[in-house]
Amino acid sequence: MNVPILLLALAAAAPPVPLGPMTPATPMTEVHRQDIGCVALLGLVADLQRRGAPYAADYPDVRETGKRWAGIVGQRVMDESGQPRELVAMAIQQSVTDWQAEMARTADARWLASRIEQCQQRMAADLAADQPLPKPETAQ
Secondary structure, three states: OOHHHHHHHHHHOOOOOOOOOOOOOOOOOHHHHHHHHHHHHHHHHHHHHHOOOHHHHHOOOOHHHHHHHHHHHHHHHHHHHOOOHHHHHHHHHHHHHHHHHHHHHOOOHHHHHHHHHHHHHHHHHHHHHOOOOOOOOOOO
8 A cells, every 4th residue: 555645645735824822632533533544445445546456446536536635634634633744644544554454354345345435425525515616707
């Protein structure tokens, strides 16, 4: 797995700008952990797609969209939890390791395909929400 790509996407997110006194970090929420798990799983799929694994072609190409989404999720987790970039990157790396172990253990391809689909839906919703609004048309 080419984890540095995930970490590069996370690093590409703009650093938070302090707007006042720093608030203490809070634990990551369940939603944060689910998003991080999906970033990790789709990162593994993207890596397989990059390497040309035949079964990875069964899924929509997530190489570019996954990288963009990793940056969005990483920034959101940092903003909402106050956790530093390094800790969020470590959480993603741990999730990659967990997914690799789970993939080695399970023989249930349908369960894995279902989980990938759920993650793709999460990603699609976040990416759609992150699109800039269209410019209003002006009357001439």
